[in-house]
Amino acid sequence: MTSAPLYTLRDVRQVYGARTVLDIPALTVQRGEVLAVVGPSGAGKSTLLRLMALLEAPAQGEMLLHLNDERVTAETASIAQRRLLAMVFQRPALLSRNVRANVAYGLRLRGERNGQKRVEAALERVSLTHLANAHPRTLSGGEMQRVAVARALVLEPRVLLLDEPTANLDPYNVRLIESLIREQHTAHETTIILVTHNIFQARRLATRVVLLLEGALIEEGSAEEFFDSPRDPRTAAFLSGEFVY
Amino acid sequence: MWRSLQVTASALVFSAAVGVPVGTWLALTRFRGQRVLNALIYTGMGLPPVVVGLVVYLFLSNSGPLGNLAWLFTIKAMVVAQVIIATPLVVGVTMSSVRAVDPALRVQLRALGATRWQATVAALVEARFGVIVGLVAGFGSIISEVGAVMLVGGNIDGRTRVLTTAVVLETRRGNFDVALALGIILLTLSFAANLIMVMGQGKLAES
Amino acid sequence: MTKRRILILFLIFALASLTTLLAACGDKEKPAPTPTKEAATPLPTEEPTPEPAAPARLILATTTSTEDSGLLEYILPDFEAKYNAEVDVIAVGTGQALELGQNGDADVVLVHSRAREDAFVADGYGTARYDVMYNDFILVGPAADPAGIKGMTDAAAAFAQIAESGSTFVSRGDDSGTHSKEKAIWTAAEVTLEGDWYISAGQGMGEVLTMSDEMGAYTLSDRATYVARQATGLKLEILVEGDPILFNPYGVIPVNPEKHPNINAELGQAFADWITSLETQELILSFKLNDQSLFTPDSEAWRAAHSGE
Ligand SMILES: Nc1ncnc2c1ncn2[C@@H]1O[C@H](COP(=O)(O)OP(=O)(O)O)[C@@H](O)[C@H]1O
Ligand SMILES: [Mg+2]
Numbered sequence: 001m002t003s004a005p006l007y008t009l010r011d012v013r014q015v016y017g018a019r020t021v022l023d024i025p026a027l028t029v030q031r032g033e034v035l036a037v038v039g040p041s042g043a044g045k046s047t048l049l050r051l052m053a054l055l056e057a058p059a060q061g062e063m064l065l066h067l068n069d070e071r072v073t074a075e076t077a078s079i080a081q082r083r084l085l086a087m088v089f090q091r092p093a094l095l096s097r098n099v100r101a102n103v104a105y106g107l108r109l110r111g112e113r114n115g116q117k118r119v120e121a122a123l124e125r126v127s128l129t130h131l132a133n134a135h136p137r138t139l140s141g142g143e144m145q146r147v148a149v150a151r152a153l154v155l156e157p158r159v160l161l162l163d164e165p166t167a168n169l170d171p172y173n174v175r176l177i178e179s180l181i182r183e184q185h186t187a188h189e190t191t192i193i194l195v196t197h198n199i200f201q202a203r204r205l206a207t208r209v210v211l212l213l214e215g216a217l218i219e220e221g222s223a224e225e226f227f228d229s230p231r232d233p234r235t236a237a238f239l240s241g242e243f244v245y
Numbered sequence: 246m247w248r249s250l251q252v253t254a255s256a257l258v259f260s261a262a263v264g265v266p267v268g269t270w271l272a273l274t275r276f277r278g279q280r281v282l283n284a285l286i287y288t289g290m291g292l293p294p295v296v297v298g299l300v301v302y303l304f305l306s307n308s309g310p311l312g313n314l315a316w317l318f319t320i321k322a323m324v325v326a327q328v329i330i331a332t333p334l335v336v337g338v339t340m341s342s343v344r345a346v347d348p349a350l351r352v353q354l355r356a357l358g359a360t361r362w363q364a365t366v367a368a369l370v371e372a373r374f375g376v377i378v379g380l381v382a383g384f385g386s387i388i389s390e391v392g393a394v395m396l397v398g399g400n401i402d403g404r405t406r407v408l409t410t411a412v413v414l415e416t417r418r419g420n421f422d423v424a425l426a427l428g429i430i431l432l433t434l435s436f437a438a439n440l441i442m443v444m445g446q447g448k449l450a451e452s
Numbered sequence: 453m454t455k456r457r458i459l460i461l462f463l464i465f466a467l468a469s470l471t472t473l474l475a476a477c478g479d480k481e482k483p484a485p486t487p488t489k490e491a492a493t494p495l496p497t498e499e500p501t502p503e504p505a506a507p508a509r510l511i512l513a514t515t516t517s518t519e520d521s522g523l524l525e526y527i528l529p530d531f532e533a534k535y536n537a538e539v540d541v542i543a544v545g546t547g548q549a550l551e552l553g554q555n556g557d558a559d560v561v562l563v564h565s566r567a568r569e570d571a572f573v574a575d576g577y578g579t580a581r582y583d584v585m586y587n588d589f590i591l592v593g594p595a596a597d598p599a600g601i602k603g604m605t606d607a608a609a610a611f612a613q614i615a616e617s618g619s620t621f622v623s624r625g626d627d628s629g630t631h632s633k634e635k636a637i638w639t640a641a642e643v644t645l646e647g648d649w650y651i652s653a654g655q656g657m658g659e660v661l662t663m664s665d666e667m668g669a670y671t672l673s674d675r676a677t678y679v680a681r682q683a684t685g686l687k688l689e690i691l692v693e694g695d696p697i698l699f700n701p702y703g704v705i706p707v708n709p710e711k712h713p714n715i716n717a718e719l720g721q722a723f724a725d726w727i728t729s730l731e732t733q734e735l736i737l738s739f740k741l742n743d744q745s746l747f748t749p750d751s752e753a754w755r756a757a758h759s760g761e
Contacts, residue, residue: 053356079360087356093349096371105367106357151357161356307556307712315714317557318511318540399511399542402525414543417658418520419684 004066006031006159006191007052011061014047014215022047022215024061031066034185034192036206036223038199038238043212045195046090046163052193053087053161067158083110086157090164090195092148094136099128099147102136106155115154122154125180142173149177153184160184163195174201181205199239203227211235249407250434252320253388256327260383264332265376268339269369273351286340289333294326294386298393301326305397318405322397330390331383338382342375343368374446381442385435408434508537510719513550513558515629516656517587518702519543521676521746526739531726537719545656547627553577553705556712560720562727564702565629578705579721582728583755585736585747586701589633591692592661592678593619593670601670607695608640615643615650620669622660625652629700634672637697661686674700676746683742701750704728730757 007029014022022044029035029052037045050056051063057074064071067081086106094102103122107115123129126146136144149165162181166174182205184190196202202209202223209226211219211234219226219235230236271282303309305317305325316322346368354364369376391409398405400414408431415424518524519541528539542552546565552558554577562584563569572578591601591610599617601610614621623645624631638645651669653660657677664671665688675693678686692698704724709717726732728751736749 050352055352055356079358083358085356086358087353089349089353089356091349093347093353095350095367105354109357109359109363155358307714309555312556313714318542399540401540401542404540414520417516417656418522419658419662419681419686421684 004031005029006066007063008066009061009063012051012058012063013060014044014051014056015059020215022051022058022212024048024217027210027217027220029191029193030208032189032191033207034181034194034205036202036209037193037195037212038197038202038209039212039218040197040238042214044215045197045212047215048212049087049161049163049193049195052159053085054082055087083155084158085161086152086155086159087161088148088152088163088165090167092144094144094147096136098133098135099123099139100132102147103150103154106151110155118154118156122150125153125183126150127176142169145169145173146177149180153180156188157190159191159193161193164197165194166196166198166201178205199227211238213238248320248405249388249409249431252323252394252407253327253384256324256331256387257380257384259324259328260331260335261380263328264335264379264383265339265369268336268376268379269343269365269372271336272340272343273365273368283340286333286337290337292330292333293392294330294390295392295396297329298326298396301329301393301397317397318399318401320398320405323394323405323407326393326397327387327390330393331387334383334386335379338379339369339372339376342372342379345375346371377442377446381439384438384442388435388438389431505536507532508535508716508719510537510539510560510716510723511542511558512539512560512562512723513542513544513548513552514562515546515549515564516543516658517564517630517674517677518562520656520658521680522741523676523736523739523747527727527732527735530732530735531723534726535719535722539723545626545628546632550577553707556707556715558707559716560704560706560723562702562704563629564700565632566701566703568632569703569705573705577708577711579708579717580724581703581705582724583750583752584702584704584727585733585750586699587675587747588693589630589672589698589700590675590678590690591670591698592664592673592688593691594668595687595689596668597689597691598668599670602689602691604692605695607637607692607697610692611637611641612643614670615641618647618649620649620651620667622651622653622664622667622669622671624657624660624672625654626656628657630657630672630674633698633700637672640697661688664688679741679744679746702747727751728753730754 005028007027009024009027012022012024013020037048039045051058051074054065054074054077062073064073065077067084072081095105100119100123104115104119107118120129123132126149128143128146128150131139131143136147139147145165152160166177169177178201181192181194185192194202194205206223208222210217213234219230219232221231226235227239230239271279301322302317304311305314305322306312307317316325350371351364351368354367359367389409391413394407395410395413398407398410400406400410408427412424412427412431415427514524520543524541531537532539542549542558544552546563546568549558549561549563550568550572553561553572561578569581573581591607593599593601599614599619601613604610623634653663657673658681660671661673661678661681663669665686678690704727706717706720706724707715709715730753733749733751733754736747737745739746
């Protein structure tokens with residue numbers, strides 16, 4: 001794991017209407033790490049992830065993405081640079097086409113005609129080969145989420161952004177998706193940013209953890225520090241389950 | 246009969262070429278005065294065809310601003326009138342069906358590396374059922390339209406006489422049986438067109 | 453797979469029914485002994501255009517009565533052959549026909565509303581008005597004749613009696629020549645048009661005859677349309693005819709090229725000359741339905757030739 005910054009955030013604020021929903025004085029994400037972003041509902045986790053996916057630009061401050069020798073922002077990134085990232089949303093929004101076409105979508109966008117093998121491999125990895133021709137509306141929640149994950153994995157992104165990929169899923173699907181994340185990280189050194197409100201999941205997967213509360217960054221540290229010796233009392237409170245979410 | 250189809254099909258192609266992009270664009274952008282524009286479009290969906298015909302006539306008339314085109318009493322004039330009748334329908338239905346597509350989907354596709362254009366195309370493809378319904382509605386409204394095409398086409402035998410105007414003529418002549426037969430052809434055409442489109446929808450759903 | 457099979461079956465059915473229906477109407481569309489274009493072409497040498505150029509286009513704005521009766525279909529092929537022209541017939545109400553001429557959207561008009569025709573020429577929209585032919589108006593109504601007007605010879609008196617008895621009367625109400633005539637008769641009868649008995653339909657003659665038939669009402673019709681409709685089962689009867697006020701003359705007016713330079717004025721004039729010629733007048737006389745001539749020739753040339761009778 002090389003120690004090179006991938007994201008640097010300075011004084012980043014995001015404002016919706018008149019409300020500041022995210023306010024981060026400084027945050028750095030290292031290349032190759034698995035960063036878990038935890039916090040209760042409404043803390044601004046998804047907002048942070050959308051910024052990192054270059055889907056939105058911050059209202060104030062600066063978020064730089066370091067790609068090779070370039071530093072880009074949401075405004076300056078080229079489509080080729082954007083395509084080094086892939087994000088899976090909290091709620092899987094699938095196309096009304098069959099599962100295989102959904103998984104192939106990102107490759108087709110990139111003009112890759114010979115992606116069939118990769119698509120089949122991705123389907124295999126999420127154990128959906130038998131449902132390749134099924135229509136999304138016939139799938140269970142767990143299956144839909146697995147399609148969404150496969151759709152991102154097949155792109156072999158350099159940065160994988162996952163927004164609560166296992167929320168509301170049964171233990172079987174949780175385990176399956178977690179093992180995919182772990183495998184992606186070890187086999188490809190993909191940088192993974194994982195939003196979750198499940199601290200146990202963060203503990204199982206993350207190398208580093210940040211806690212957001214009401215848009216503010218409360219604590220940031222390696223997984224060990226975060227869980228075993230939190231600096232901020234609110235982190236301890238969050239870990240002990242005192243926040244309702 | 247082929248003339249009916251020819252006029253309506255070309256009008257529909259024009260309406261679709263204009264209406265689908267405009268409807269998609271309107272669905273995906275926000276600007277001032279949009280509500281007013283929406284209200285205008287919904288009004289346009291119910292434009293009285295005869296009024297459209299009258300306005301088109303006044304424009305294309307030899308004493309009108311576009312008289313030099315010499316389009317009056319030709320197929321072109323009929324196509325123009327039908328395009329004006331059908332386009333608001335296509336725009337309106339495209340707009341509401343593209344709007345009904347989950348906005349999160351487009352953002353999600355952007356997050357998978359889609360350009361703005363690719364995401365928009367995908368949203369339109371998602372809305373395909375609605376768009377097809379819009380086209381079917383447009384087709385139905387113009388193939389069965391009589392007032393406007395009578396006025397601007399002139400119901401000229403062998404030139405601008407279409408099924409609907411022929412029905413009017415034969416009715417006026419008291420040849421009710423012929424008029425009815427033509428009416429049945431008209432219905433059959435409508436039905437066949439709708440059936441083909443509905444079958445097309447089925448095909449799309451399977452893909 | 454089954455869907456596709458159903459579709460194909462349906463298409464075959466649809467095509468089959470279309471062809472039969474088309475064949476059926478093809479037979480019926482042509483009434484009376486219409487000379488076909490092919491029959492008319494073999495006698496060309498006598499007239500001006502020798503080279504077979506693309507046919508010129510003449511737009512004729514006329515009343516529905518001339519087209520609906522089948523007269524135009526019967527006589528026009530002769531003109532088209534002689535002048536290598538195609539006549540586009542726009543059959544509308546007299547009001548709209550004159551309006552089309554006024555806007556330069558027609559090259560020649562053939563209508564029947566004397567006062568408005570004269571005004572049209574006086575205002576400079578037409579070059580001149582020529583007598584063509586006449587048919588007459590008839591007062592038709594149900595056999596029961598609730599107003600008791602059968603056999604009257606004074607149309608205005610008959611109208612007054614209809615109004616008095618409150619019997620239903622259906623008016624064209626479309627500013628057509630027939631409607632103008634009807635209004636003139638009401639004026640002569642000194643009747644104010646008020647009440648449920650008077651129905652203004654806003655439709656063509658054919659529709660109005662159908663309405664009257666269905667409602668057991670009286671109406672004023674031109675004889676041509678009435679006779680044509682009689683052949684298709686109309687039950688209304690002729691109750692009043694022969695009053696000079698019921699005389700319905702048709703005039704032809706070439707549109708004035710000074711107002712609209714890009715109209716086909718030459719061919720418009722040629723049409724007026726042709727339709728008033730003795731030869732065409734004979735043709736008009738020979739147009740019959742149920743053994744009745746529907747239009748009586750009445751051009752200057754015709755009157756001159758028959759003045760001795
Ligand atoms: N597009 C938006 N417009 C207005 N408010 C928003 C929007 N998106 C999110 N918010 C608000 O911002 C806050 C943070 O939301 P989010 O980042 O989704 O939180 P989390 O993912 O941690 O649950 C919430 O209070 C939410 O209501
Ligand atoms: Mg969220």
